[in-house]
Amino acid sequence: MGACCSAEIRYKGRRHEKDELEDRDEADGHSDNVTSIGHNGAIIRLQGSSSFTSMYTRKGKKAINQDAMTVWENFTGEKNVFFCGVFDGHGPSGHKVARHVCDALPLKLSKMHRPQPRPRAGARKDSDKDNRHKQWEADFIKAFQEMDEDLTTVDSLDSYCSGTTAVTLVKQDHHLIISNLGDSRAILGTRDNKNQLIPVQLTVDLKPSVQTEAERIAKHGGRVFAMEEEPNVQRVWMPDHDCPGLAMSRAFGDFCLKDNGLISTPQIFYRTLTPKDEFVVLATDGVWDVLSNNEVIQIIGSVKRQSIAAKVLVYYAVQAWRTKYPGSKVDDCAVVCLFFKKRPPSATGTLSEVSVQSASHLDVPDPKGKKTEEGETVINSDIVVDPKTIEEVHRANTYKRSRMSRHKTSGDSGGVTQC
Template identity: 55%
Template sequence: MGACCSCQRGGRFESFFVDEEEQKINIEDEDIVLRGDSGARIRLQGSSKYVSMYTQQGKKGVNQDAMTVWESFSGDKDMFYCGVFDGHGPSGHKVARYVRDLLPAKISTLYKQASTDGKNGALDIVDANDDVRENPFFLSWKARLIKCFEEMDEQLEGDSSIESYCSGTTSVSVLKKGEHLIISNLGDSRAVLCTRDENNQLVSEQLTVDLKPNLPNEAERIRSRQGRVLAMEEEPNVYRIWMPQENCPGLAMARAFGDFCLKDFGLISTPEVTYRKLTERDEFVVLATDGIWDVLSNNEVVKIVASARKRSLAAKLLIEKAARAWRYKYPCARIDDCAVVCLFFKRPMPLLTKSVSEVTHLSLNYAELAASGHVAKSDDGLDTVLNCNVNGSPEGDEKGVDGSDSAVKRLRKRRPGKKLKHGGE
């Protein structure tokens, strides 16, 4: 929990650049859909057939979380881009929105360039038994994405309208095309997949690693650049990056856009890029900022999303459950901002009236049902069919669904001038 302590120092995208503060609209009650590159539908709020997204301000001030979904990404109707961004620092909310608006456009340009080279469908040749990490086409995609992230960071640094010396943002995003999922992770937001085990039970699979400063490889890189990895006495389990000679900024992640005060001391903007080939067992993926993961386990998140009465309500339900867990587990702490994007992989099944559902086989297709007039109408057609019940509530159980302790240590009230605890391994 926590992003950074204080530190002071004193080319807009041609298609669009959105600042909710300037728009003065209630984004919780309206769909925000814009038109992007090659006709893509850019969704900043709301839901669609395959997507549920929601964000909620915490108790720390302005909401520094942002999110976006590009449907028909780069003009490809079978392609989605989804991302969440967790800003931190004095201008973290501006940095998060800046990257949210510009990064997908850069990736879209990259995708079209790959298409020109004849490599946009390269992952289609990956066999299920292949080690995709050695696939030359995936390695090419990975190199392009890393280059794209680094160019985004350079553009941010060069834009004087955005204060990013001691402000920044994390990012976790997925590109989905058919059965192929490419994940790019920068920081400590997280992507978790819902799939089914051999008993057809819903289970979670974490797709990313929380890139914290105390991870051995991250800590080694930071210290090799003279950065310090230390925990404050009142937060013994929260390791932060500090400048060599100053007790600032105290950044609680090892990679991020912005935060240029630390870029010479081990902080990097290079994402971890991984690949997952989807199967019929896979149901959906959840992208969320750390305000969710600080209080809910992966299994709890999967069960909550699966239990939503409608897909359109899934992200909001998850945030509501997380807010209740915050109040129970950390009653003296300020609830963190939360942003959630749920991307469902399968078409929503139609609701059946009771009489028909009792006598029809599952193989009866939707067209036949519609023609017979037995399809029950819903208000949005986004009803889930996972029928997963969540017993109890987060505030009634300190353990996760899997029986493990899903919470981090209770956050104690922070006071300035406390001693730092050396460590990080």
């Protein structure tokens, strides 16, 4: 039985005391490192943390957790190359599809990619960028296409009316290549000229509300409309049947709609990292439906221990669900944080000290929480972190590690390495 803590959070003036951050950790294993060895000796991480990564997933109130996540370190056998991904399943077998893609996609991409020789001294940086971008883009698109085709051959997966989204990235040196399929999202935490932490959205939420996506679907006979009970959520429907009602315009699986405009081709984005860039956050829509880019960056920037950053973010997302949508079921949440450097203590501040200024036109919140020009709904809210929240997490983790250490000393062979 896991250690308990009472973590206090003030959200829009309301206080909540919930045992969320250490909720049955020893039972569900979310604080334990779970790793294996992958292609070319890569380290595959499904739970836990490393020197530069933090990951956490939490089941919502909709039966089984359909979210999946993975981190590959030394990806393609190259030192300090990372692959990160989060996957959000949907439909009756969505959890199985998400788990299968989570395991198979990075393996497929790793086998497909052919590492380029390091650029010679004096070589043009623009040329290096273009070559790496083009190669990774081609590899991502091919891997996604083959992954979708493979789903039709797996007898244990019913992917006709089930599927998964995917947002993945590869970090290689100062190159960041992001691929996106669906409505999960990737954002970057960086510093502006005043050294304030600000967000940059790296992907576009691929929903039926995006005009170009809706036009493609309509061109192939699919229908896009919202149900009366949720007029602000556009969904994709079959030509002659009011199903399946997908809230995203691209996905793996969902073959009932693949002839009607739903595609599995990802959008690819590239960024050259600078010394001001600090971390990237990948998360499923369970996070973005209730927290803005600014709030996510503020939360991650306020955590002193990078290893628990993903868990703290999920905690606040769950609290936001309960506050904003008390009549709705909390959605599954999965988060992967990739840090580019170890954060010095002086760089960590409270949320009130972090700028809420946006660095991306995709995250300009409407005061009334209406649609932005990209078709996404940004909910504006005030969030205040009580320092006790983070301290309670540290205290609970320290207590649990000491308990497990005592178990090991007394001959308990069931202990696992803590992050």
